[in-house]
Amino acid sequence: MTTRTANAQTAPQTPALPLSWLGVLALLTAVAPLSIDMYLPAFPAMAAEFGTSxxxxxxxxxxxxxxxxxxxxxxxxxxxxxxxR
Structure with missing residues (x-):
């Protein structure tokens, strides 16, 4: 037999995170590592193209x-x- 406390019965229910929001959060998390991984191999070509060190x-x-x-x-x-809030 399971007993419930008063706090468990009056606790507000949090809505579930929609799947689309989860996808957006995953993409936002992946932007920085992906941009660095694409940027690093281009260093020599960028230095040659812009004529800099x-x-x-x-x-x-x-x-x-x-x-x-x-x-x-x-x-x-x-x-x-x-x-x-």
């Missing part, structure tokens, strides 16, 4: 990573503050 091309990857990190640091707390 390899270190200048590598700096673009550093800038990309800094952009991702700053987005996480800024949007994460904002999402926690305003997105959870």
């Amino acid at each position: 390899a270190s200048a091309i590598q700096f673009t990857l550093t800038s990309f990573m800094v952009g991702l990190a700053s987005g996480q640091l800024i949007i994460g707390p904002l999402s926690d503050r305003f997105g959870r």
Whole structure:
């Protein structure tokens, strides 16, 4: 025999995540690794095409990573503050 507590009976039901939202979240998660994996092999061709050094091309990857990190640091707390109601 199963007994239920008062909290279990009054707890609000959370709606299930639609399958389309799950797909969008999966794609958003895959964008950064996919873009890096496609970008790295093009470094030598980009350096030759733009007539610049390899270190200048590598700096673009550093800038990309800094952009991702700053987005996480800024949007994460904002999402926690305003997105959870």
